[in-house]
Amino acid sequence: MKIVLLGxxxxxxxxxxxxxxxxxxxxxxxxPNLVNARWLANQLSAEAVDDxxxxxxxxxxxxxxVKDDAIAPVAASLAHVNGLVVHTSGTxxxxxxxxxxxxxxxxxxxxxxxxxxxxxxxxxxxxIEATDQTQLSMLRQLAFKLSEKVYELDGQKRKILHLxxxxxxxxxxxxxxxxNEILQENDLDFDIIRPLIAETADKVMSNLPENVQTGxxxxxxxxxxxxxxxxxxxxxEMKHIYQTLSDSIKLTxx
Amino acid sequence: MKIVLLGxxxxxxxxxxxxxxxxxxxxxxxxPNLVNARWLANQLSAEAVDDxxxxxxxxxxxxxxVKDDAIAPVAASLAHVNGLVVHTSGTxxxxxxxxxxxxxxxxxxxxxxxxxxxxxxxxxxxxIEATDQTQLSMLRQLAFKLSEKVYELDGQKRKILHLxxxxxxxxxxxxxxxxNEILQENDLDFDIIRPLIAETADKVMSNLPENVQTGxxxxxxxxxxxxxxxxxxxxxEMKHIYQTLSDSIKLTxx
Numbered sequence: 254m255k256i257v258l259l260g261x262x263x264x265x266x267x268x269x270x271x272x273x274x275x276x277x278x279x280x281x282x283x284x285p286n287l288v289n290a291r292w293l294a295n296q297l298s299a300e301a302v303d304d305x306x307x308x309x310x311x312x313x314x315x316x317x318x319v320k321d322d323a324i325a326p327v328a329a330s331l332a333h334v335n336g337l338v339v340h341t342s343g344t345x346x347x348x349x350x351x352x353x354x355x356x357x358x359x360x361x362x363x364x365x366x367x368x369x370x371x372x373x374x375x376x377x378x379x380x381i382e383a384t385d386q387t388q389l390s391m392l393r394q395l396a397f398k399l400s401e402k403v404y405e406l407d408g409q410k411r412k413i414l415h416l417x418x419x420x421x422x423x424x425x426x427x428x429x430x431x432x433n434e435i436l437q438e439n440d441l442d443f444d445i446i447r448p449l450i451a452e453t454a455d456k457v458m459s460n461l462p463e464n465v466q467t468g469x470x471x472x473x474x475x476x477x478x479x480x481x482x483x484x485x486x487x488x489x490e491m492k493h494i495y496q497t498l499s500d501s502i503k504l505t506x507x
Numbered sequence: 508m509k510i511v512l513l514g515x516x517x518x519x520x521x522x523x524x525x526x527x528x529x530x531x532x533x534x535x536x537x538x539p540n541l542v543n544a545r546w547l548a549n550q551l552s553a554e555a556v557d558d559x560x561x562x563x564x565x566x567x568x569x570x571x572x573v574k575d576d577a578i579a580p581v582a583a584s585l586a587h588v589n590g591l592v593v594h595t596s597g598t599x600x601x602x603x604x605x606x607x608x609x610x611x612x613x614x615x616x617x618x619x620x621x622x623x624x625x626x627x628x629x630x631x632x633x634x635i636e637a638t639d640q641t642q643l644s645m646l647r648q649l650a651f652k653l654s655e656k657v658y659e660l661d662g663q664k665r666k667i668l669h670l671x672x673x674x675x676x677x678x679x680x681x682x683x684x685x686x687n688e689i690l691q692e693n694d695l696d697f698d699i700i701r702p703l704i705a706e707t708a709d710k711v712m713s714n715l716p717e718n719v720q721t722g723x724x725x726x727x728x729x730x731x732x733x734x735x736x737x738x739x740x741x742x743x744e745m746k747h748i749y750q751t752l753s754d755s756i757k758l759t760x761x
Contacts (some may be wrong), residue, residue: 321731344731363703367719370710376702404699413555413693414700416735420745421686421700422707424752425679429690430716430759431677439667445658446668446675447712448630449617453676454708456624460700462684467517467623468677477575477598481670490755491674497751498678501744505684 254395255336257281257309258299258317259327261289263366264341268318273297273373275398280309283327305330312336313396316360321345328353337388343380343415346408351384358383358392361411362400365422378402380411431491463505470502508649510592511535511563512553515543515574517620518595522572525628527551529652534563537581539742559584566590568649570614575599579620582607591642596633597669600662605638612637612646615665616654619676632656634665685745717718 254277258269261284273279279299284290287303289429292334294301302308306331308315315334317327318341318494328350331338339358350357359382379396383389389405396403406414429450433443456465469477478499485492508531512523515538533553538544539559539585548555556562562569569588571581572595582604583591592604593612604611613636618626626650634651635657639642643659650657660668683704687697710719723731732753739746 275749307614320726334595344734352709361753363699365703365707365710365719365721367710367714367721369714372706378699386664402699402702404625410693410695412734412738413689414695416738417686417695417700419722419735419749420682420701422703423720423724423756424682424748425724426707426711426716426720427724427752427756427759428674428678429684429711430720431755432671433716435667435671435674439664441664441668441671443711443715445617445632445656446671448632448656449619449672449676450679450708450711452626453619453680454704456619456621457680457683457697459702460621460623461697462680462687465619465623466677466680466684467619467621468673468680470677470681472574477669480598480666481673484666484670490758494678494751494755497748498681500707501685502681503676503747504744505681 254278254391255309255312255316256314256316257283257312257336258293258316259308259428260284260316260341261286261293261389262318262320263368264362265318266293267314267364267366267372267374268316268341268347268362269293269297269299271399277395277398280312283308297350302343308334310334313391315340315354316341317350325349325353337383337391339383339392344412347382348408356383356385356388358388359408359411359417360392360396363414363418365426374399375401378404380404380406380414382407382411428494431494433489466505468491468502470499471506473503473506508532508568508645509534509563509566510568511537511566511590512547512570512571512572513562514570514595515540515547516572516574517614517622519570519572520622521618521620521626521628522546522570522595522616523547523551523553530650531649537562541699562588564588567645568593569594571604579603579607591637591645593637593646597672598666601636604663610637610639610640610642613662613665614646614650615669617668617672617682627703628653629655632658632661634658634668636661636665659734675704684750691744704725715760720759722756724753725760727757727760 284316290301330435337356338354361380363378536548544555591610592608593614615634617632
């Protein structure tokens with residue numbers, strides 16, 4: 254399929270590589286920053302463009318993978334293309350595209366992408382949506398080429414998923430960072446806690462998290478919790494987070 | 508090595524099985540609840556006891572793996588044994604044992620254990636401590652039989668580690684549970700978010716978490732954050748957690 258990718262960030266980069274690896278024809282990479290566009294385009298033997306008026310008009314699929322508030326202005330420049338225009342955002346309504354382009358859709362990969370780390374798309378849930386059934390069918394076929402996990406979700410469910418993803422990914426990662434801060438200040442290496450992080454995630458691969466909660470709060474072990482709060486006396490922000498999350502865990506006690 | 512295990516909870520169960528699998532001689536399992544003692548002892552061909560006065564006096568190692576506040580009373584019953592007495596607690600000082608028994612030590616596996624899920628001990632950090640160098644050496648040898656990751660840590664560092672573990676394990680698991688609550692209320696399956704959880708943990712196996720933070724807060728994407736807070740209007744507790752953790756992530760913005 255002839256594809257134009259608008260964006261060069263984490264999602265765009267990983268998606269572009271997956272499309273290329275699956276034999277799709279990525280014609281162009283657009284970025285307002287030509288260096289970024291060239292950096293990604295070179296890896297894909299695609300053309301780099303930094304001017305929206307130079308976008309190829311004959312592609313079958315345009316993937317807008319930019320910051321949420323840049324989606325509408327980029328879409329506005331694609332008003333005359335006949336191909337399907339999708340965005341990759343968890344929170345942006347399909348109408349933001351549909352009000353500008355002829356054929357609108359969504360292609361949201363539910364994953365955390367960092368340039369530092371390769372991921373296999375095969376296991377990444379792809380959430381798709383389109384205003385037209387023919388276009389949806391095309392998107393479904395493309396999605397199943399990349400991943401075994403394809404979900405057809407409306408905007409409301411996609412937004413719910415995006416919110417849940419913040420709880421399941423962004424916040425836990427921040428807590429890992431806090432653990433590392435505690436360790437480093439005491440000359441302990443993050444390595445020592447990596448097996449615990451891996452097992453905590455692995456445990457919920459075959460269990461529901463509410464059934465495998467451990468730790469002082471779920472045991473209502475007030476002695477340990479007050480020791481921990483004492484150790485955080487010089488870190489009011491962390492102490493507040495400890496208290497807030499412990500209180501919330503205690504609320505789940507039957 | 509002749510070992511008596513005092514306790515039959517998650518840690519005791521997993522530890523007992525690992526000891527047995529490594530050819531150690533688990534003589535007895537003690538629990539004040541005889542059914543629990545028998546349940547575990549049967550799996551190990553050990554003797555089940557529910558009376559501390561019936562503990563074998565000739566073992567080389569006594570492992571106390573009970574709730575923190577039960578450690579001292581159990582240790583008191585081992586005042587006359589010549590073997591090494593260790594506990595498996597992250598937060599309890601070695602002195603709680605040393606004030607009761609002849610030889611005291613600590614054998615703290617830094618992992619989250621649930622009866623529902625087997626774990627391999629090989630990758631579990633074992634944190635050891637002993638008041639006597641000969642006993643420490645014995646503990647070190649045992650630890651390296653079970654795991655490749657053995658750390659000799661004093662009580663202060665062990666307590667730091669335990670605190671960090673709450674941030675790296677117990678709190679993230681609770682956030683997974685919140686994600687599941689959000690999903691279930693909207694007829695979405697937890698399955699859809701499992702690859703994200705796995706990748707979030709996997710990413711910090713080779714990166715430091717502060718370097719791979721993603722999400723609306725680290726982008727300072729106020730539009731998305733206020734959408735999310737709006738979606739949590741009917742859940743004040745989750746809304747408070749969202750706000751607290753987002754504020755904390757924003758503080759790390761350079």
